[in-house]
Amino acid sequence: MQKAFIKILSIGSVLSALAAQGGISISFSGDANVVISPAGPGAGEIHFLTGPDVTPYQWYSSDGAYLGSMTSTGPNGGFLFNNIQPAPGGNGEVATITTSGTISILDQQLLPLVGHVLSATLDWHQLYGGYGYTATTGNATVSLDVQPGSYSGFDPGLTYLAAHGGYITVQLQGTSGLTLEQLAANGLSTSYGGALVSPVPETSTTLAGLGALGLLVLMVVRSRKSNSAQVQ
Amino acid sequence: MKMKKQMWAVFAGGAALWAVAAQGSVVLNLASVPGSEMQFNAGSSTFQFNVGNSPFFPQYSGDQWKVVSEGTGNASVDDIGAFGPMATTAHTIGWQFGAISLFGGGLETAPVTSPSGTQISISDGNNGTLQGALNWGTIQTVQGNGAINASLVLNITGITYTGSGPLNNSDFITLKNDTQASMVLSFSFAPGKSLTDLSTGTGTYTTSYSGSLTDANVPPPHPPVPEAGTTIAGGVALGLVALALGFQRRKALL
Numbered sequence: 001m002q003k004a005f006i007k008i009l010s011i012g013s014v015l016s017a018l019a020a021q022g023g024i025s026i027s028f029s030g031d032a033n034v035v036i037s038p039a040g041p042g043a044g045e046i047h048f049l050t051g052p053d054v055t056p057y058q059w060y061s062s063d064g065a066y067l068g069s070m071t072s073t074g075p076n077g078g079f080l081f082n083n084i085q086p087a088p089g090g091n092g093e094v095a096t097i098t099t100s101g102t103i104s105i106l107d108q109q110l111l112p113l114v115g116h117v118l119s120a121t122l123d124w125h126q127l128y129g130g131y132g133y134t135a136t137t138g139n140a141t142v143s144l145d146v147q148p149g150s151y152s153g154f155d156p157g158l159t160y161l162a163a164h165g166g167y168i169t170v171q172l173q174g175t176s177g178l179t180l181e182q183l184a185a186n187g188l189s190t191s192y193g194g195a196l197v198s199p200v201p202e203t204s205t206t207l208a209g210l211g212a213l214g215l216l217v218l219m220v221v222r223s224r225k226s227n228s229a230q231v232q
Numbered sequence: 233m234k235m236k237k238q239m240w241a242v243f244a245g246g247a248a249l250w251a252v253a254a255q256g257s258v259v260l261n262l263a264s265v266p267g268s269e270m271q272f273n274a275g276s277s278t279f280q281f282n283v284g285n286s287p288f289f290p291q292y293s294g295d296q297w298k299v300v301s302e303g304t305g306n307a308s309v310d311d312i313g314a315f316g317p318m319a320t321t322a323h324t325i326g327w328q329f330g331a332i333s334l335f336g337g338g339l340e341t342a343p344v345t346s347p348s349g350t351q352i353s354i355s356d357g358n359n360g361t362l363q364g365a366l367n368w369g370t371i372q373t374v375q376g377n378g379a380i381n382a383s384l385v386l387n388i389t390g391i392t393y394t395g396s397g398p399l400n401n402s403d404f405i406t407l408k409n410d411t412q413a414s415m416v417l418s419f420s421f422a423p424g425k426s427l428t429d430l431s432t433g434t435g436t437y438t439t440s441y442s443g444s445l446t447d448a449n450v451p452p453p454h455p456p457v458p459e460a461g462t463t464i465a466g467g468v469a470l471g472l473v474a475l476a477l478g479f480q481r482r483k484a485l486l
Contacts, residue, residue, distance in 0.1 A: 062269045191301070
């Protein structure tokens, strides 16, 4: 009985090791607007608002399985940006996001029984924009780094994200043709969508995946041998 | 007499400024509902808008996107929560995009043909429906510094609105009166994908999308190329202001 239990545990851990190789890529839509507020000369503050459907979260994944929110540790709860500079190569502009924050992602898949929340730190990063005044067109994009965090659920993608971290890009709708200076000075309220990804390094994934698969095959073969020996 | 002429000048200036201001009107911000995804069918150069089917959000089953807010900062309560299927056939018939043109800065564009008879349809939440025909569009991806920016621009014509009574939607009435609008949908992949990536290989690529529906009277932020009619109207209005100010100045000198 004890051996069978250990065997189940071992197979379980190999399977979860396999699952954790998957990485994660989530695309999402904002349930409410993102608001940019002026915060002094050449500076602005980005707030992601909560909406009618997923409060207290701010966005939902395209399949509806995950809800997320991004809040800053800044004094007003927004992500401050400043130091607007021409981007390298004359390709639009770039500003520095100076406040860090927290990302929370609710995994709804076992609701209503239990919901597991991933929590991780968002490091300051950059706001890209000014497109339309240069050779490049496109919406202003918020880029944030997700640090490794905590997660106690069973979703393999979130498990991987909590272990390895990742990054988020958010497109601010209707900002093509606006400079970052204009956004900072005049403010804006608009919808947004984005993507969260925790990429898997290809080589290590393949090796680790093959290793885990090999281990699983070995365990199954050994288990079969042991069973046939008991029958004889 | 002098007072009367001053009043005329102020009135003329005010009317001219009103004419300039009246060119701005309705902007509706949109987001795909949970479970609705934009799906690219690689290899066939087509895409489609799948309808919401998330078990976590049954209220959006069969819908594609919702109006999140108005973009002008003065959203009225009756707009929020308006939703509806984008088109009756769009989720079963792929939208076709044509030959991809490559430009500098990583810009890729292609013309889009919507399925025949495709209409946009938005419910106002009070038994009223706004509808319009989607005729043509352009899809583009561009390599920005932060990510690959991707967007679809659509032209909406023949807008109708069936709302009536005290609960009708004033923005929808404005859209109906203007009869046409434009719609920009943005979408992104991580890692980013260009139009070439999305049209080659096998399989499908899905993602969420957000966007805005803009009244034809609102000048688009990009590209900053005003239409001929807008230029003439704006020019006439500004000319009126200049005339009024010039008249005032000349009078003061005399």
